[in-house]
Amino acid sequence: xxxxxxxxxxxxxKQHTIRxxxxxxxxxxxxxxxxxxxxxxxxxxSCYTQHYVIKDDGCExxxxxxxxxxxxxxxxxxxVFVPRHLRRNGLGTKLLKVAxxxxxxxxxEWTLIIPKTMDDAFPQANLEAxxxxxxxxxxxxxxxxxxxxxx
Numbered sequence: 001x002x003x004x005x006x007x008x009x010x011x012x013x014k015q016h017t018i019r020x021x022x023x024x025x026x027x028x029x030x031x032x033x034x035x036x037x038x039x040x041x042x043x044x045x046s047c048y049t050q051h052y053v054i055k056d057d058g059c060e061x062x063x064x065x066x067x068x069x070x071x072x073x074x075x076x077x078x079x080v081f082v083p084r085h086l087r088r089n090g091l092g093t094k095l096l097k098v099a100x101x102x103x104x105x106x107x108x109e110w111t112l113i114i115p116k117t118m119d120d121a122f123p124q125a126n127l128e129a130x131x132x133x134x135x136x137x138x139x140x141x142x143x144x145x146x147x148x149x150x151x
Contacts, residue, residue, distance in 0.1 A: 021098050023052040023064070032060055035083040039063040043079050054095055061086055062095045066102065074110035074148060075103035084121070096134055103151045112139065114146045 031037040031053055040051050043065045054062040062083070067076035077099045082091045103111050113136060117127045128147075136147040 021094065022055045023098065023102065024055055025051070026053045033083055036060050036063045036081065039065075039079065039081045048076075049078065054098060056091075061091050064095055064099055066099060068106065071107050071109075074112035075099075075106070075108040075151075077111055077113045079118075081118075084119075092130075093134065100149065100151045108151060110148050111151055112142070112146050112148045114142075114144050 026040070028037055028041050031040055036053055040053065040063055043049075043051060043063070045051075046067060048067045048069045050066050050068055052064045052066070053060055054064060063079065063081040065078035067078055069076065077096070080092055080095050080099065082095065100111055113131060115124070115127045115131050117124045131147050134149070136149045139146045139148045142148075
C-alpha cells in the first residue's frame with residue numbers, strides 16, 4: 001500500500017528530480033532493492049514502529065522506520081536509509097523531509113533521532129553534522145544522545 005505525500009518537483013545535486021515521493025508499507029518479498037529489503041527485515045520494531053519503503057515515481061529509493069508513539073511524545077525517526085548506489089544525490093535529505101512532513105501531518109510537535117551510523121562510508125561525525133545542518137539540536141534531557149527538531 002502506497003500513499004503519495006507530495007507532488008514536488010525538487011532538484012537535488014546531480015539533477016535528480018524528485019517527482020512524487022510515496023510511503024509504502026510492503027511485504028519483504030515485494031521489495032526489489034536488496035539493501036532496502038535487508039533494512040526493512042532487520043530494522044528494530046516496537047508496538048509503535050512502522051516501516052516504509054520510499055518510492056520516487058514508482059522506483060524504490062529508500063527506507064524509513066518511524067515510531068508513531070502517542071502525540072504528546074516526539075515522532076521517533078529510527079532509521080533513514082538510502083542504498084549506496086543512490087547516495088550523494090540529496091535523497092537522504094528528501095527522506096528526512098518526508099519523515100518530518102509525516103510527523104507534521106499526524107499532529108506531532110517534535111521529531112527525535114538518535115544518530116548512529118550503520119555504514120563505514122559515512123562516519124558518525126558526518127552523520128551528526130548532517131542532522132545539525134538539517135535543523136536538529138541536541139536534546140540535553142535525552143539519555144541516549146538524541147537530537148530533536150520542532151516540526
